[in-house]
Amino acid sequence: MNHFDLAFLKYLQDNSPLAIDAAVQRFGKTLSTLKRTMKEINDLLPEHVQLHQDNQFIATRIGYREYIEFLQRVQFSRYITTPEERVSCLLVTLCLHDVVNKNEYYKKFNVSAGTVKNDNPLIQRQLQVHALSLVSVPRKGSRLVGNEFRLRVAACIAIVKTVEIGANHRLVAHQANEPANRAIAEQFLDECAEEIVQAAECYSRIISPIIRPGYNGRKYLLVYLSLALHRSKRGHRITPAETVQFLTTYPYQALDSDVENVCLDMLIASLTLTYRPFTLYDAALVHCVRRVCTILARKLNVTIHSPHAWFAELYNFIYAAIIQNTLRLWFDDKKLHGVEGRYPDLWLQVRQALEEIEHLWQVSFSPVHLATLVLIIKKYELRNSVVSDAKKRVIIVTNSSESKVGYFREVLLSRFHIDVVACVNINEIDLLKQEAFDLLITFTNKISNHLRYAELECVKVNFWLTQEDFRLLRERGLLPARQKIPADTFVRQVQGMSPEALKAFLEFRYGDIFI
Structure with a gap:
């Protein structure tokens, strides 16, 4: 028995039944190799939880308790160490x-x-x-x-x-x-x-x-x-x-x-x-982190309305990351492996912003730390999205009825900070040349093909929007609709208003929130 056998059983314990094709692809092994692994594992498992092939699936009833008991039976006498x-x-x-x-x-x-x-x-x-x-x-x-x-x-x-x-x-x-x-x-x-x-x-x-x-x-x-x-x-x-x-x-x-x-x-x-009742600031690092905060804030699509919290979180993370990278104290996290691919531009901007700190403290930030810092920055971008931020201008291109398109439009507005400036029928494609827009959206292959033939870039999604559609639209730059109102700005705006004037102001200025 070897490390792969144990990894296979561990994965199967969480993912049974597992399609054979999926197992072959995930582990890069042939079916005959997987069968030999199953036989080796079954020698140490009680019959009622043994692995077996059920049509095109590999299945087991093993639970966590049986998995622990299995590991305790595996001794060095029958285990090939790496x-x-x-x-x-x-x-x-x-x-x-x-x-x-x-x-x-x-x-x-x-x-x-x-x-x-x-x-x-x-x-x-x-x-x-x-x-x-x-x-x-x-x-x-x-x-x-x-x-x-x-x-x-x-x-x-x-x-x-x-x-x-x-x-x-x-x-x-x-x-x-x-x-x-x-x-x-x-x-x-x-x-x-x-x-x-x-x-x-x-x-x-x-x-x-x-x-x-x-x-x-x-x-x-x-x-x-x-x-x-x-x-x-x-x-x-x-x-x-x-x-x-x-x-x-x-x-x-x-x-x-x-x-x-x-x-x-x-x-x-x-x-x-x-929990920390204090942050013990290092004078030299404070100046460097302030410059990092300024550089990265310029790269965001929003204004940071919570600058003190923004600085404190970046400072605390960078402070700890310098020590971890110097002493090699971090652990790899597979969940962070896809961050660079999802946000390549921000990843590069973070690396560049940290160059001064890397030089002064003679460290090189690991991919784990770069990925975490990218996610912290994206969190602040989402947290500081406000209703007054510029909205992406969206046009829906369709040949569907107004009522059907109206539903689709409201679903989009409920999820994204956008203005749907028009709903254009595919037969009126010339109207698109008269409208200013940031994104064309359609929900049929036929219309998306027409638009591409007319050399107009678009995003094709499903009418019943899925999580994959929402992800695709976010990648095209649409920000979430859960926008915030800066408290200081709002207090100044409504100071001294009568109830009637306040209601009219809210309906006009913040109609996306108040009804």
Whole structure:
């Protein structure tokens, strides 16, 4: 059994029944390969939840409980580990022990002696990323050396996905761990049992009264605290030369060493917080982020009516992203992979706006951070769309009756900030040359073909507008209809009006909202 077998079962557990064609396309495997995988998996599954082929579908009744029980049955004796899995296990072991004999350690994976040698290049590459290296200890094994803070960070990245937060902030094993992750969690929870309790108490007593990280940030912090306490007890402490302090941070004073606290404070500053009573501004970064805000605000289709919130959110994100990119503290997120393709122009503008910060702090923002920042900016674009913003001018081209087109028109107006300046019959196509418009919309193939023949660009959608149609229209630049009214502007406009004058003003100025 290998990593693919487990990935296949995990996907099927959430998506059964799965069409065979979809499975072949998703996993890039032939049907015969999938059948061999099913047989391998079924050897460890109870009969009532085994995988089977049902016509053109692969199906199973396996639930999450049975999936967890299945994973617990998969031992290294019948599991083929990947090089990446073996290296992650080894890295954690090297962090938890002063000397490790690699040849002896690799016996647990049931691999040949040559596998240790074959994994060496990957081990070296992984360690170099964190400025670490292995040194030989004669007749004993190997020792991991390098920057102590970077060493802990590297181990945290391997450990954090294998554990969860249990009662009273104490770390426990993730239930659905695969064999390699289960081995990592077991050795971490065993070797650091005492420090895990101390870390939970430290978080509860010192850190959580001040700030509260999100779940994943809190889990990372607890893993780091546990490792820091464990390594310090064994005599591995961060030296003054290894401290990292390139931004202003809050002094939590959570550990017994000023040097250790400098690095811990920096790590906490990198986390996403769900509650913070303050923002600790770094003077140099403030000026840079203000320039980023100004540059990006010019690129939007709206005016930012909440400049303080706009600056604060961009500042807090960029502040944390600088630390995360410097220390390589982020995790990949597949949900962010499509952002660049969806908003390519804004993606490029964000990259250009961040160039000064990248140069001054000697970092390179990861695609994860660029994608997140693009989504933050799009959020503010939507949030700051107001009724006074210019509307896109839309013309509906059709040969349908007025009542039918009227319904279609109102559906469009209910979803988008537009003016439908005309509804033109396809037989009056010459009228389009007399109207100023931003977008032509039709809902039949025949009319869209006529328009293209006349060299007029249009968008063809369904009469019964679908979510895909709405997405297509948004991509053509139509903004949502849920527009807002700037409070300060509105108060000034209606100051001193009589009820009659106020009603007339609302019907005239904000007729899209008041009826």
